[in-house]
Amino acid sequence: AQKITQTQPGMFVQEKEAVTLDCTYDTSDPSYGLFWYKQPSSGEMIFLIYQGSYDQQNATEGRYSLNFQKARKSANLVISASQLGDSAMYFCAMTFSGGYNKLIFGAGTRLAVHP
Amino acid sequence: DVKVTQSSRYLVKRTGEKVFLECVQDMDHENMFWYRQDPGLGLRLIYFSYDVKMKEKGDIPEGYSVSREKKERFSLILESASTNQTSMYLCASSSRQGRNTIYFGEGSWLTVV
Numbered sequence: 001a002q003k004i005t006q007t008q009p010g011m012f013v014q015e016k017e018a019v020t021l022d023c024t025y026d027t028s029d030p031s032y033g034l035f036w037y038k039q040p041s042s043g044e045m046i047f048l049i050y051q052g053s054y055d056q057q058n059a060t061e062g063r064y065s066l067n068f069q070k071a072r073k074s075a076n077l078v079i080s081a082s083q084l085g086d087s088a089m090y091f092c093a094m095t096f097s098g099g100y101n102k103l104i105f106g107a108g109t110r111l112a113v114h115p
Numbered sequence: 116d117v118k119v120t121q122s123s124r125y126l127v128k129r130t131g132e133k134v135f136l137e138c139v140q141d142m143d144h145e146n147m148f149w150y151r152q153d154p155g156l157g158l159r160l161i162y163f164s165y166d167v168k169m170k171e172k173g174d175i176p177e178g179y180s181v182s183r184e185k186k187e188r189f190s191l192i193l194e195s196a197s198t199n200q201t202s203m204y205l206c207a208s209s210s211r212q213g214r215n216t217i218y219f220g221e222g223s224w225l226t227v228v
Binding site for chain 1: 171210211215220221222
């Protein structure tokens with residue numbers, strides 16, 4: 001069975017600093033996808049970044065990068081130069097082959113950016 | 116612009132009422148999903164559908180049913196609402212092809228009193 005673990009219920013960071021949100025996953029499927037979503041207080045799920053299990057390079061999208069360590073089954077999100085608007089819940093999630101793109105989610109990390 | 120629309124953002128219902136949560140997507144996606152979100156638990160899959168009239172149970176289907184009569188519409192039904200179904204409900208859709216094609220609605224906050 002697939003599982004996503006986010007061990008940090010809450011994190012805080014100073015504005016303009018970088019922050020790493022942890023995510024580990026468990027699957028025996030060799031083909032899978034890893035996602036990070038941001039959820040502000042309004043409730044919408046905002047897609048941030050995607051990493052396929054066969055992708056050789058770590059994914060990057062603007063200030064977001066995914067530190068993909070396949071052997072350790074880790075997919076940490078790095079946010080560089082934090083902004084006040086980054087304060088939100090962050091979810092790590094995965095899909096797997098044959099899963100119809102069902103997402104398995106972690107419990108989430110609440111990030112607070114302080115001025 | 117891609118769109119997944121959930122009909123109601125905020126609902127308050129009484130225990131025992133039948134509740135319908137509607138979700139419509141305009142991307143001709145084959146797959147549609149209903150998730151429930153609770154603090155500390157993340158999002159959990161209630162039901163999903165991979166084609167019209169096809170449905171599969173997710174991880175927490177008890178107390179829920181779904182309907183997909185048209186490709187663009189996926190409805191979540193609470194036959195007899197209970198207070199433990201107070202939660203945030205999120206609909207999503209995706210194409211059959213490609214992993215990175217998953218889109219979410221804005222969420223429906225349901226309170227059962």
